[in-house]
Amino acid sequence: MKKITLFFLMALMCSFTAMAQFTFPLDTGMYQTTGPTPIVVVAVNDAGNAAGVPGVVYDTFTVTYDWSDPGTSDPWSSEEALNFTTTAGTTLVDPPTSGGASSGASTTLTFSGAIPGGAYDPSVDGFLELGLFRSYSAPADITNISVTIFPVPTCTSPAATAVAVDNCGSAQFSIDVDVTSLGDATSVTISNNAGVAPTTVSATGMVTVGPFPAGPGGVVDLTLEHDQDNVCNVDLGSFDDSCTGLPPITSATFNLGCAQSDTTTLTFNPGNIFWVEINLSGGCADLTVDTNTSTGIDSEVGLYDATGALIGNDDDGGDGLLSLFSAGALADGTYYMVASAFNTTFGATDFGVTTSDTSTSGNLVMTATSGAVLSTSDIEEQASFSYYPNPVNNTLTLNAQNNIENVRMYNMLGQEVMNVKPQTLDSELDLSRLETGTYFVQVTIVNVTKTVRVVKQ
Numbered sequence: 001m002k003k004i005t006l007f008f009l010m011a012l013m014c015s016f017t018a019m020a021q022f023t024f025p026l027d028t029g030m031y032q033t034t035g036p037t038p039i040v041v042v043a044v045n046d047a048g049n050a051a052g053v054p055g056v057v058y059d060t061f062t063v064t065y066d067w068s069d070p071g072t073s074d075p076w077s078s079e080e081a082l083n084f085t086t087t088a089g090t091t092l093v094d095p096p097t098s099g100g101a102s103s104g105a106s107t108t109l110t111f112s113g114a115i116p117g118g119a120y121d122p123s124v125d126g127f128l129e130l131g132l133f134r135s136y137s138a139p140a141d142i143t144n145i146s147v148t149i150f151p152v153p154t155c156t157s158p159a160a161t162a163v164a165v166d167n168c169g170s171a172q173f174s175i176d177v178d179v180t181s182l183g184d185a186t187s188v189t190i191s192n193n194a195g196v197a198p199t200t201v202s203a204t205g206m207v208t209v210g211p212f213p214a215g216p217g218g219v220v221d222l223t224l225e226h227d228q229d230n231v232c233n234v235d236l237g238s239f240d241d242s243c244t245g246l247p248p249i250t251s252a253t254f255n256l257g258c259a260q261s262d263t264t265t266l267t268f269n270p271g272n273i274f275w276v277e278i279n280l281s282g283g284c285a286d287l288t289v290d291t292n293t294s295t296g297i298d299s300e301v302g303l304y305d306a307t308g309a310l311i312g313n314d315d316d317g318g319d320g321l322l323s324l325f326s327a328g329a330l331a332d333g334t335y336y337m338v339a340s341a342f343n344t345t346f347g348a349t350d351f352g353v354t355t356s357d358t359s360t361s362g363n364l365v366m367t368a369t370s371g372a373v374l375s376t377s378d379i380e381e382q383a384s385f386s387y388y389p390n391p392v393n394n395t396l397t398l399n400a401q402n403n404i405e406n407v408r409m410y411n412m413l414g415q416e417v418m419n420v421k422p423q424t425l426d427s428e429l430d431l432s433r434l435e436t437g438t439y440f441v442q443v444t445i446v447n448v449t450k451t452v453r454v455v456k457q
Helices: 002-019 376-382
Strands: 031-033 040-045 058-068 080-086 089-093 107-114 128-134 140-151 159-167 172-181 188-192 199-201 205-213 220-226 234-239 252-256 261-268 274-280 286-290 299-305 310-314 324-328 333-341 344-346 353-355 362-370 385-388 395-410 416-420 424-430 437-445 448-456
Touching: 031 040, 031 128, 040 140, 058 080, 080 107, 089 107, 128 140, 159 220, 159 234, 172 188, 172 220, 172 234, 188 205, 199 205, 205 220, 252 261, 252 362, 261 274, 274 286, 274 362, 286 299, 299 324, 299 344, 310 324, 333 344, 333 353, 333 362, 385 437, 385 448, 416 424
Parallel strands: 252 274
Antiparallel strands: 031 140, 040 128, 058 107, 058 140, 080 089, 080 128, 159 172, 172 205, 188 199, 188 220, 220 234, 261 362, 274 333, 286 324, 286 362, 299 310, 299 333, 344 353, 385 395, 395 416, 395 424, 395 437, 437 448
8 A cells, every 4th residue: 555655656756747838948058149140059859858847748948048248348238138949940039038238237137939830749759959149249258058948838817807906085995806717727816916905715706905006116916826737827917006196106215304315225127117205495596316336227307296287207317327306496296206127208297207218227316405505686586477468358378487386367356267286497377268458467487476466348
């Protein structure tokens, strides 16, 4: 009985081993790519399967290697490319799946893809080689090549649909997950990347996951995990709220009086968007935000007010490919600095920042510096504006050197007839519906309100 049991356990273990992923021995040799040609060929296995790969069918691969700049030119790791070749054909991965950056900083690159023809059975034909090259001509060194292949799943994946449900009043949202099938799993787990405890499910039906913080930066990735075989895990997608005007999720808070500075250093990975809350006080002459001491990053930076309105942004106004933006005479209050990599879009409202970056990695240093205290004459100058024509028929134009925060208009009886918040340097007021007569216009700029009199004809 013991022999039979032992034999069964050994057979079961061999079955599990045979169906597991296979990693070829690490290739520690030094290789150098110089450009699109020549392609550096790295032999991984031969037709007779000298590498001894278990004889099952594999359908996907991952290749990693250590990348460095030899110092003879100016290569970027994001320029590397890889051919994965079997007898069935070649799969090209260009650029790297992850790890690539628009810099020469040393990194580990990952290339993932489908095996040519969808199947690699080394018991039939084990031939496998890599082709290493670059999209741009500049030498780069490659070491520690690791090749892993993954078998065709023998499990059945679970299935589910998911939708975000807003709770904007509480600055939160949750995700309703409708599990329609467990596949061949006895249980599944719904996991996320936002730090909320995973949810285990053993029957089909609706499950609510969360809550999660709403606002910019609150994107949540969900995975439906097959608890008995992670090969059959399912990516449910990325989810966000549709609440507007909510403050972003911040990485740091700076409390600045005048003539002060603060900084934070963050590890930047592809696609990151980082926010810093700035509480400004003291009536300062200006506020400057920059990424000037960052490394390995081609950055962009922006500044938003507490309502989510864009004050301004910059790409390469700092040192080299780094960023710097200055805003003059901001009113005391809360502002939000945001930074990401090149190819970032800054929306005009609702903290609407997105990025298409997929390759940048490095150290992002976010710094905010406030100017000296504004003198009375400085304040008057910063709040100055012009207006015309006067008398006016239909349209009154306002021009200022700082954002026009608010415009209120009153008739001779003291009744408010207009209240707008332009948040722009120039504003055109439509007076066509007002009766003829004299009106008082209150204009607020940098928290200073001035009143002028206009005549409507």
